[in-house]
Amino acid sequence: MFKRIFRWLGRHTDKLGVDEATADAWYEEKHAFLVQRLGAEHDMVMHALIPFAVGGTLDLYYFPRGIPGTAIATKELSELPGEGPSNRDFDNYELVMFTRQPIDLDHARDEDHPFGRMHRNLNGVLNLIARYAATATLNPYETCEFPEDMEGVGGKCLIFDAYPDSSGGRRLGLLAVIEIFRSEMEFKQEHGGQALLERLKEAGHYPYSDLDREPVA
Numbered sequence: 001m002f003k004r005i006f007r008w009l010g011r012h013t014d015k016l017g018v019d020e021a022t023a024d025a026w027y028e029e030k031h032a033f034l035v036q037r038l039g040a041e042h043d044m045v046m047h048a049l050i051p052f053a054v055g056g057t058l059d060l061y062y063f064p065r066g067i068p069g070t071a072i073a074t075k076e077l078s079e080l081p082g083e084g085p086s087n088r089d090f091d092n093y094e095l096v097m098f099t100r101q102p103i104d105l106d107h108a109r110d111e112d113h114p115f116g117r118m119h120r121n122l123n124g125v126l127n128l129i130a131r132y133a134a135t136a137t138l139n140p141y142e143t144c145e146f147p148e149d150m151e152g153v154g155g156k157c158l159i160f161d162a163y164p165d166s167s168g169g170r171r172l173g174l175l176a177v178i179e180i181f182r183s184e185m186e187f188k189q190e191h192g193g194q195a196l197l198e199r200l201k202e203a204g205h206y207p208y209s210d211l212d213r214e215p216v217a
Contacts, residue, residue: 039066090173141193179209187217
């Protein structure tokens with residue numbers, strides 16, 4: 001994968017002072033880290049036609065064997081140690097979103113199918129937040145709101161959290177992106193992100209982005 005990215009950029013690893021072994025070792029470390037926290041990975045990956053590093057979309061990785069439902073995660077935000085987004089908890093992190101829908105990649109692009117609808121939603125959010133994370137610091141307990149006029153995601157509200165927590169140390173982490181109701185966003189603004197996440201956990205809604213539920217605030 002890294003050879004493909006560097007080829008698109010018209011550069012070589014030796015020019016960047018990075019050898020292929022370092023890149024491969026970092027990728028394997030990230031893979032092991034995600035499996036430890038999300039369960040075994042599905043054997044299929046949703047590869048982008050144009051790499052994310054040169055303006056394309058994310059490759060999506062699926063983890064359906066952890067908590068009930070499906071986790072969809074990234075692996076290319078931090079291509080090398082110390083590169084990519086960081087925050088107050090992690091030197092490097094990748095993103096993850098969760099749906100209660102069981103994985104069904106045959107219907108991933110079928111918006112009439114429950115998994116297809118959620119897949120489209122999570123895919124759109126992850127790609128936008130991944131770009132945003134390249135220029136902004138996103139910390140656990142913070143929230144984000146898309147402008148109403150943004151196609152596909154307009155008006156959506158999100159909260160971030162370290163998943164499953166930040167106890168794994170600073171080197172590498174997972175930042176969960178969770179869609180919430182506007183009323184829950186307003187509750188967070190008054191009472192804080194930790195208080196909202198505690199309510200979501202108590203109600204059994206954490207860390208899912210499915211909104212076919214009652215708001216907790």
